[in-house]
Amino acid sequence: MPDQAISLPEIPKRPRGRPRKTVDERDDGNRRHALLQAAAKLFRRKGFAATTTRDIAAAAGMQSGSPFYHFKSKDALLYAVMEEGMGTALNFLRAVVAAPEYNTLPSSERLRALVRTHFDVLLGPGNDFVPVMLYENRSLNSRQQKSLAKLIAQYESLWMPVLVSLEQSGQLRAPAPLARLLILGALNWAVQWFDPKKGASLDTLTDAAISMFIKES
Amino acid sequence: MPDQAISLPEIPKRPRGRPRKTVDERDDGNRRHALLQAAAKLFRRKGFAATTTRDIAAAAGMQSGSPFYHFKSKDALLYAVMEEGMGTALNFLRAVVAAPEYNTLPSSERLRALVRTHFDVLLGPGNDFVPVMLYENRSLNSRQQKSLAKLIAQYESLWMPVLVSLEQSGQLRAPAPLARLLILGALNWAVQWFDPKKGASLDTLTDAAISMFIKES
DNA sequence: CCTACCGATCGGTAGG
DNA sequence: CCTACCGATCGGTAGG
Numbered sequence: 318m319p320d321q322a323i324s325l326p327e328i329p330k331r332p333r334g335r336p337r338k339t340v341d342e343r344d345d346g347n348r349r350h351a352l353l354q355a356a357a358k359l360f361r362r363k364g365f366a367a368t369t370t371r372d373i374a375a376a377a378g379m380q381s382g383s384p385f386y387h388f389k390s391k392d393a394l395l396y397a398v399m400e401e402g403m404g405t406a407l408n409f410l411r412a413v414v415a416a417p418e419y420n421t422l423p424s425s426e427r428l429r430a431l432v433r434t435h436f437d438v439l440l441g442p443g444n445d446f447v448p449v450m451l452y453e454n455r456s457l458n459s460r461q462q463k464s465l466a467k468l469i470a471q472y473e474s475l476w477m478p479v480l481v482s483l484e485q486s487g488q489l490r491a492p493a494p495l496a497r498l499l500i501l502g503a504l505n506w507a508v509q510w511f512d513p514k515k516g517a518s519l520d521t522l523t524d525a526a527i528s529m530f531i532k533e534s
Numbered sequence: 535m536p537d538q539a540i541s542l543p544e545i546p547k548r549p550r551g552r553p554r555k556t557v558d559e560r561d562d563g564n565r566r567h568a569l570l571q572a573a574a575k576l577f578r579r580k581g582f583a584a585t586t587t588r589d590i591a592a593a594a595g596m597q598s599g600s601p602f603y604h605f606k607s608k609d610a611l612l613y614a615v616m617e618e619g620m621g622t623a624l625n626f627l628r629a630v631v632a633a634p635e636y637n638t639l640p641s642s643e644r645l646r647a648l649v650r651t652h653f654d655v656l657l658g659p660g661n662d663f664v665p666v667m668l669y670e671n672r673s674l675n676s677r678q679q680k681s682l683a684k685l686i687a688q689y690e691s692l693w694m695p696v697l698v699s700l701e702q703s704g705q706l707r708a709p710a711p712l713a714r715l716l717i718l719g720a721l722n723w724a725v726q727w728f729d730p731k732k733g734a735s736l737d738t739l740t741d742a743a744i745s746m747f748i749k750e751s
Numbered sequence: 752c753c754t755a756c757c758g759a760t761c762g763g764t765a766g767g
Numbered sequence: 768c769c770t771a772c773c774g775a776t777c778g779g780t781a782g783g
Binding site for chain 1: 776780
Binding site: 565596597598599600603604 | 768769770771772
């Protein structure tokens with residue numbers, strides 16, 4: 318970094334562009350996030366194309382034109398929802414993998430931790446962001462798809478060491494890359510049928526998945 | 535063709551209602567099916583709500599209003615696509631189960647036959663009907679959903695005897711109803727990533743799935 | 752973030 | 768199945 322000479326023209330303490338409202342920022346974030354939340358909920362229930370920006374505005378308690386103060390377009394709103402969904406999932410899984418105990422666990426228990434976390438994020442109460450992310454890919458433009466694909470690749474990469482290890486020990490009887498696709502498919506499909514009010518709990522679900530996919534060591 | 539008496543008020547040679555075109559009837563079916571095919575393809579690629587009836591008409595070589603000569607509404611067109619998809623899947627699976635050899639196979643091989651057939655119908659070339667059926671449920675009205683659910687229940691019921699048998703023999707380590715959901719999820723998700731032009735064949739896929747889900751007897 | 756509005760598009764229909 | 772069309776709705780914007 319170059320050392321600058323003294324007595325330069327005055328540098329403004331605040332950047333010139335969009336003001337950093339120290340007081341209103343939280344409020345701004347609230348309104349913006351209210352839109353994201355409403356959009357996620359509606360996109361999940363009705364799909365992106367069938368949801369109008371008016372629906373979203375109304376659900377967030379705004380007038381029909383107001384979402385466009387926060388988001389450049391309906392497209393941008395969708396991408397923001399999906400990015401938040403993927404970001405949440407990635408953060409949770411990273412935290413699991415980074416925990417010191419994680420590497421002390423046998424592979425099958427590491428996989429159990431990943432599966433349980435995946436279910437938590439996917440099926441946990443009030444999380445519509447991840448389901449939207451899973452089912453609205455085709456509504457993104459190709460730049461957005463590429464951008465999201467990077468996050469997805471990171472997420473998937475966290476599964477590979479465990480799966481490879483299980484394959485090598487003979488506890489997983491399918492090539493790890495294919496196993497990853499099949500396993501995540503089985504888990505993701507639960508969005509279609511899981512009902513927290515009845516049937517299996519996430520614990521039961523996780524147990525069933527692990528004991529079905531993994532052979533005893 | 536009736537012999538007409540002389541000098542009566544002229545009687546049209548064709549009946550008054552919708553003409554039974556003995557010659558053109560096949561053509562009618564063709565046009566209707568061309569619409570179904572075009573609709574399936576577009577619904578799959580862009581989703582139901584993002585597809586316009588004009589898109590469909592154009593893809594079938596018609597003018598914008600013409601789809602409504604064959605289908606009462608866009609909704610009805612979607613339902614027809616999904617019903618055809620589910621009907622195809624059901625017919626194929628029924629044929630497998632009804633084959634005399636089927637009951638002579640060990641359970642794991644019966645499951646293999648079901649999985650392979652499922653993949654064939656789901657991922658086979660030129661079949662957009664089943665993928666649409668899997669991903670557009672929320673676009674149907676509740677009467678249509680109920681109607682389709684009956685077909686789906688029949689399809690799923692064909693899997694249960696095999697799964698129960700495998701559970702009892704200890705080759706399947708999850709409750710059969712839950713196993714059914716997880717297995718079909720793993721298979722259905724392949725719609726999202728399977729590419730016939732690269733990667734695994736349907737045989738490889740089937741092998742991987744069976745050896746992953748099922749323990750040796 | 753609201754008011755007022757626009758151009759474009761969409762599902763569907765009448766009449767042939 | 769086409770022509771010509773309608774009413775409704777939609778994403779988005781200008782100006783405050």
